[in-house]
Amino acid sequence: MVVDLPGGGVELLEQLNAQTNFLADAADMGYAVTMVSVLSRIKDSVNALRLLMDLTGDSARHIAVKNLYWGDEQKFSLFDGSATKQRLLDAGGLVMTMPDLFDDTYSIIDEHSLSFRAAVEDTRLTRPHRSRVNQWLRQLESQIELADKFLGVRGIDNG
Numbered sequence: 001m002v003v004d005l006p007g008g009g010v011e012l013l014e015q016l017n018a019q020t021n022f023l024a025d026a027a028d029m030g031y032a033v034t035m036v037s038v039l040s041r042i043k044d045s046v047n048a049l050r051l052l053m054d055l056t057g058d059s060a061r062h063i064a065v066k067n068l069y070w071g072d073e074q075k076f077s078l079f080d081g082s083a084t085k086q087r088l089l090d091a092g093g094l095v096m097t098m099p100d101l102f103d104d105t106y107s108i109i110d111e112h113s114l115s116f117r118a119a120v121e122d123t124r125l126t127r128p129h130r131s132r133v134n135q136w137l138r139q140l141e142s143q144i145e146l147a148d149k150f151l152g153v154r155g156i157d158n159g
Contacts, residue, residue: 007038008048014055023059033060034150038098040070043078050084053091061150062093065143068100096146099139105129 005012016022026033035052039045049064056062064085066076079085085095108129109119119125119133144151 008044010048010051010055013052017055023056027059032150034063035060036063036065036147038065038067039076039079040067041076041078046079046082046084049079049088050082053084053087058091062088062091063147063150064088064093064095066095066097068097073097094147094150096143098143099136101136102129102132105132109133 013022023033033056035056037045037049037052039049049062053062064079066073066079070076074080088095105119105125108125109116112119112122112124114122116133116137120130120137122130125133
């Protein structure tokens, strides 16, 4: 089961949970809920993760993803030095990274409304752009493999 919320969507999850008892129902049905929070380098990003962890308590596992669009992995000092990161790790959570992708390549993908996988094959993108996307996907997939115990994605055809 995947529930996709926009960044900082903890308020939407609060509403969903209040209206449907989502977290308790998921547990009753035997689902392991995993929340994936994509982080930027700003304090609001850390606060949003903290609020999400407060909301879910012990009923969810958490993955924090450093979006390297915002800078090198070491530049996430507000998150890295936070009690929120330590709380996530103490609860068995995971920290992973999402690689950066060249701005022009992102723009072309958006312009044509392509998925990243489709962009690798789409000849409207130049060969260097397609190569960048292909390498980006490989790097991201290696990170996603780290999260397999949370996400159960191994062996799923993502084509």
